[in-house]
Amino acid sequence: MRFLKKSYLGLIFLFLYAPILILIIFSFNASKSRGAWGGFTLDWYRQLFQDDALLTSLYNTIVIAIVASIVATLLGTIAAIGIYRMKGFRKSFMINLTYLPILNPDIVTAISFMLLLIYLKIPRGMLSLLLAHITFCLPFVIISVLPKLRQLDPQIYDAALDLGATPKRAYFSVILPQILPGIFAGFLLAFTMSIDDFVISYFTTGNGVSNLSISIYSMARRGINPKINAVLTILFVGILALMFFINRRVNTNSSKKERGNV
Amino acid sequence: MAEEIIRLVNIAKEFHGVQVLDHINLQIFRNEFVTLLGPSGCGKTTTLRIIGGFESPSSGDLLFEGERINEVPSFKRRVNTVFQNYALFPHLNVFENIAFGLRISKLNNKQIARKVTEALELVNLRGYEKRGIHSLSGGQQQRVAIARAVVNEPEVLLLDEPLAALDLKLRKEMQIELKNIQKRLGITFIFVTHDQEEALTMSDTIVVMKDGRIQQIGQPIDIYNEPKNMFVADFIGASTILPGRFIQDFHVFFADRAFDCVDKGFAPQEEVDVVIRPEDVKLVAPEDGMLQGVVTSVVFKGVHYEMLVESGDIVWKVHSTLMEPVGSNVGMVILPNDIHVMKKVAS
Structure with missing residues (x-):
C-alpha cells in the first residue's frame, strides 16, 4: 500500500510520457530497426534537414497553425462579445450552435468541408486548408472567451461610459484587458487544435499541399522512417519550450500583481 | 428657490410590459442632496439609471439645465456615478482608476497627477495610489469609487446604494463623510437607498417612491413629521x-x-x-x-x-x-x- 501511495502519480506520468520518451530516444537510434538500440546518432536529423518535402510540411503546419489561430482568435473574440450581449433564446441558441461543431465527429466535419469546397468551386490547397482550420478553431476560442465575459461585473462597462469613454474605448480599455486570459487560452487551444489536426486537413487540402500529419501518414504507408521520430521530437520540444515560456510569463504577471497589491 | 439642474417630466419606463416607472415628475436643484427612497422594485434605481444615461425612458423628457438630454449618451453627460458594487476596474491600480476619466479628457500627466492627489485627499486615501484594487477593504474601494467619480468635476453625482455593502459602523461614518464631501464640492448628489434612516440623516430632500410612483417629496423633517399617506408613514418611521x-x-x-x-x-x-x-x-x-x-x-x-x-x-x-x-x-x-x-x- 505504502509503495502504491508513493508511486501512484509516478506511474501515471510514466504511462503518459513513456511513449514520448521512446520516440525521442529512437530519434537518436543508429539502427533503422524500430525495436533494437543500435547506438547514438544524429543521422536522422541530418537527413531530415535534407528532406525538403518533410520540412515544407512542417513549415505548412506551423504557418497554418499561427495564421488560423490568430484569425480564429480575432473572429472568435468578437463573436463571443456579440453572444454575451444577446439575451434569452437567441443567446442559448447561439451557444448551442457554437458547441455543436466541437462535439461533431471530425470525419463528418471533414467530409462536409470537402463537399462545400467542391460545391463553391474553391480550389483545394493552402487557402482551403487555412479556411478549414480557421473555421474549426473558431468555436474553441468562443468557448474560452465567453466564461471570462460572464465573470465580468456588468457595471464595469457602464462605469467606463459614465467616465466619458465611448463604447469602443470602453471595450478596448476596460473589457479587453479583463478577458485577455480567456482570449489567450482560446488562442493556445486553437493553435494546438490546428497542429493536431489530421482528418479535416486530409480532406480539405489538395494540389500537393500537405501538413505534417498528412506527410507522416503517407510516409507511414511505406514504413515509419526514423526521420519522423526526429521531426516529431523537434515538434515536441518546440511545444515544450512554448509551454515554459507561457508559464514564466503567467508567473511574472501574477507576481507583478501581488507586488502591486502590497 | 435655488436654480434647477435636472427635471424629469412624465418619465415612464416599461420592461417587458411591466410598468417600472409610472410618469414621474421630479425637479432637482443645484447643490441639493436628493435621496430616492423606497423598497426594492420601487423604481428608484431605474430613475437613477435614466438620469445617468444607462436606460432610456419609454416616454417623457429628461431635462438638464432646461435642455432635453434623452438622446445624449451617458459618456457625454455631465454626471458621474458611484455604482452599487463600486465597479472599479480590477486591472488598474488606485491611481489609474481615478485617472481614467481624466485621461479620456486628455489632460496632461501633471494635471492628472495633481487632480488624482486632490481626489484621494478628499476621500482620505492619500498614499494609496499604487495599490491594487483587490488589496483594498470594502470601505476603501468605496472611497476610490467616489474619488473616481468626483475627480471629473461632474455637475451631478449619482450614487446607487453606495453604502449597502458596508457594515453598520462604517456605513454611519461614510454617511457623514459623504455629506461633508457634498458640501465641500458644492454639487448636486442624487442618492438611492432603501434605508430610511440613511435618507433622513443625509438628505436635503427625500423622494419616497413605491411601485414606480412618487409618494411624497419633502425635507426629512417634513417627511418624518407629516407623512402624506400610510405607506410613507409606515416606511419612514413606523x-x-x-x-x-x-x-x-x-x-x-x-x-x-x-x-x-x-x-x-x-x-x-x-x-x-x-x-x-x-x-x-x-x-x-x-x-x-x-x-x-x-x-x-x-x-x-x-x-x-x-x-x-x-x-x-x-x-x-x-x-x-x-x-x-x-x-x-x-x-x-x-x-x-x-x-x-x-x-x-x-x-
Missing part, C-alpha cells in the same frame, strides 16, 4: 396613525377621547389623521394614564424595547428604554407637543 376629528384650535379628538395639542387652523369637526411616534408614547401606571391598555408584544431593539399595546381596537407602537412584560396593564400619556395633526389625504 408611527401610529389614527383617524381623528378636530374639535377646535389646540384640541383634537381621537382614540375615544379629547387631547390637548399644539395644532390650529383646521375647521371644527374636520376629519384629520393623527400621527403619534412610538417614542412619544410614555408608559405609566394604569391609573395615571390618559389611555389604558395591555402589552401584547415586546421586542428588544438594542437601545430601546419596541412594545405593542392594545387599547380598545387600537394597537399602539411604543418605544421605551424600560420594559413592561407581555400581558401587563399599562397607562399611556401623550403630551400635546407630540401629537401631529395632519390633513386627511385620500391615499
Whole structure:
C-alpha cells in the first residue's frame, strides 16, 4: 500500500510520457530497426534537414497553425462579445450552435468541408486548408472567451461610459484587458487544435499541399522512417519550450500583481 | 428657490410590459442632496439609471439645465456615478482608476497627477495610489469609487446604494463623510437607498417612491413629521396613525377621547389623521394614564424595547428604554407637543 501511495502519480506520468520518451530516444537510434538500440546518432536529423518535402510540411503546419489561430482568435473574440450581449433564446441558441461543431465527429466535419469546397468551386490547397482550420478553431476560442465575459461585473462597462469613454474605448480599455486570459487560452487551444489536426486537413487540402500529419501518414504507408521520430521530437520540444515560456510569463504577471497589491 | 439642474417630466419606463416607472415628475436643484427612497422594485434605481444615461425612458423628457438630454449618451453627460458594487476596474491600480476619466479628457500627466492627489485627499486615501484594487477593504474601494467619480468635476453625482455593502459602523461614518464631501464640492448628489434612516440623516430632500410612483417629496423633517399617506408613514418611521376629528384650535379628538395639542387652523369637526411616534408614547401606571391598555408584544431593539399595546381596537407602537412584560396593564400619556395633526389625504 505504502509503495502504491508513493508511486501512484509516478506511474501515471510514466504511462503518459513513456511513449514520448521512446520516440525521442529512437530519434537518436543508429539502427533503422524500430525495436533494437543500435547506438547514438544524429543521422536522422541530418537527413531530415535534407528532406525538403518533410520540412515544407512542417513549415505548412506551423504557418497554418499561427495564421488560423490568430484569425480564429480575432473572429472568435468578437463573436463571443456579440453572444454575451444577446439575451434569452437567441443567446442559448447561439451557444448551442457554437458547441455543436466541437462535439461533431471530425470525419463528418471533414467530409462536409470537402463537399462545400467542391460545391463553391474553391480550389483545394493552402487557402482551403487555412479556411478549414480557421473555421474549426473558431468555436474553441468562443468557448474560452465567453466564461471570462460572464465573470465580468456588468457595471464595469457602464462605469467606463459614465467616465466619458465611448463604447469602443470602453471595450478596448476596460473589457479587453479583463478577458485577455480567456482570449489567450482560446488562442493556445486553437493553435494546438490546428497542429493536431489530421482528418479535416486530409480532406480539405489538395494540389500537393500537405501538413505534417498528412506527410507522416503517407510516409507511414511505406514504413515509419526514423526521420519522423526526429521531426516529431523537434515538434515536441518546440511545444515544450512554448509551454515554459507561457508559464514564466503567467508567473511574472501574477507576481507583478501581488507586488502591486502590497 | 435655488436654480434647477435636472427635471424629469412624465418619465415612464416599461420592461417587458411591466410598468417600472409610472410618469414621474421630479425637479432637482443645484447643490441639493436628493435621496430616492423606497423598497426594492420601487423604481428608484431605474430613475437613477435614466438620469445617468444607462436606460432610456419609454416616454417623457429628461431635462438638464432646461435642455432635453434623452438622446445624449451617458459618456457625454455631465454626471458621474458611484455604482452599487463600486465597479472599479480590477486591472488598474488606485491611481489609474481615478485617472481614467481624466485621461479620456486628455489632460496632461501633471494635471492628472495633481487632480488624482486632490481626489484621494478628499476621500482620505492619500498614499494609496499604487495599490491594487483587490488589496483594498470594502470601505476603501468605496472611497476610490467616489474619488473616481468626483475627480471629473461632474455637475451631478449619482450614487446607487453606495453604502449597502458596508457594515453598520462604517456605513454611519461614510454617511457623514459623504455629506461633508457634498458640501465641500458644492454639487448636486442624487442618492438611492432603501434605508430610511440613511435618507433622513443625509438628505436635503427625500423622494419616497413605491411601485414606480412618487409618494411624497419633502425635507426629512417634513417627511418624518407629516407623512402624506400610510405607506410613507409606515416606511419612514413606523408611527401610529389614527383617524381623528378636530374639535377646535389646540384640541383634537381621537382614540375615544379629547387631547390637548399644539395644532390650529383646521375647521371644527374636520376629519384629520393623527400621527403619534412610538417614542412619544410614555408608559405609566394604569391609573395615571390618559389611555389604558395591555402589552401584547415586546421586542428588544438594542437601545430601546419596541412594545405593542392594545387599547380598545387600537394597537399602539411604543418605544421605551424600560420594559413592561407581555400581558401587563399599562397607562399611556401623550403630551400635546407630540401629537401631529395632519390633513386627511385620500391615499
